[in-house]
Structures are given as C-alpha cells and as structure tokens.
Amino acid sequence: MLGRTYDTQVCSAARALEVVGERWSLLIVRDALFAGATRFADFQRLGIATNILAKRLDSLVDSGILERRSSGEQPDRAGYAVTQKGLDLAPVIIALTQWGDRWAAPDGPPILYRHTGCGGAIAEQTTCSSCGQITDLQQIHVVHGPGMPGSHATDVV
Incomplete structure (x- = not known):
C-alpha cells in the first residue's frame, strides 16, 4: 500500500487506494453490495484467513464504508x-468488473450486473x-482542481 502521507501523491485516487486498495477490500464490499453478505461467515466464502478478514472488516467499518449492526436474534x-x-463504490466495482471481463475473462464474463427493474445490462460509462x-x-485531460495545494501547482499528473 501507499504510505499514509501524501507529500508526493496529491491525488484522490491515491487516497482512495489507502481506503480500499488492499487486495480483499473491494471483494468484501462487492459481496456486501451484490451477494447479500452481512455476517462474518458470509465473507469467509472469499477464502480469506479469519485474522485478515477481521482486520479488513474493522478497516472498512473504521473508514465508514460498512457499519456494524447488532442482530436482534443474536445480539x-x-x-x-x-x-x-x-x-x-458500486460503480467502481462495476467498472473494474467490466475491465476484467474484457482483459481477464477468456471464457466471457462470469457474472453480469442487471437492473432489477427491467433486467437490462448495467454498464459504467465515462x-x-x-x-x-x-x-x-x-x-480526457487533467487540470488542477480546487483541492490542489499551491505548492504542487506545477505538478502534472
């Protein structure tokens, strides 16, 4: 992972990777969003060691991506x-999946995202x-935004 300081990385993509760039993080979020995973055991289907899974879930909770909810049946x-x-993060996961479908799925897409309302295919577009x-x-070209510090005003991405 990138360091926790951004002296040389004044970039929201770099900062986002600090939150979700670890190998398992987006897969956990994917399963929470699209596979109905809500319990620790649900996420174990990913094949993550339990200590790593616990750390990733804690990290996702700490960063505000997931929240813990107690169960009335098992408080x-x-x-x-x-x-x-x-x-x-859903569009990010869908876009990453589209890229994987094109460049890393020789037998075709293993899953398809569909609109629940009509069944149409979901695609991310720029x-x-x-x-x-x-x-x-x-x-597409890059220009400096309002969050660019003056000390980096001559930097080119």
Missing part, C-alpha cells in the same frame, strides 16, 4: 451493512457533463 454477533459511502459520452478516452 452478541454483529452483522455488517453497507453505508452510503460504501454504496458509492461521460462529459457538458456534451455527453466520451467516445475516445484519449480526449
């Missing part, structure tokens, strides 16, 4: 629920807020 056993911050969809990703 000593916490379940996990996805927060709004966690829900906002769009321009002014004119619509970007057809050539090489048309």
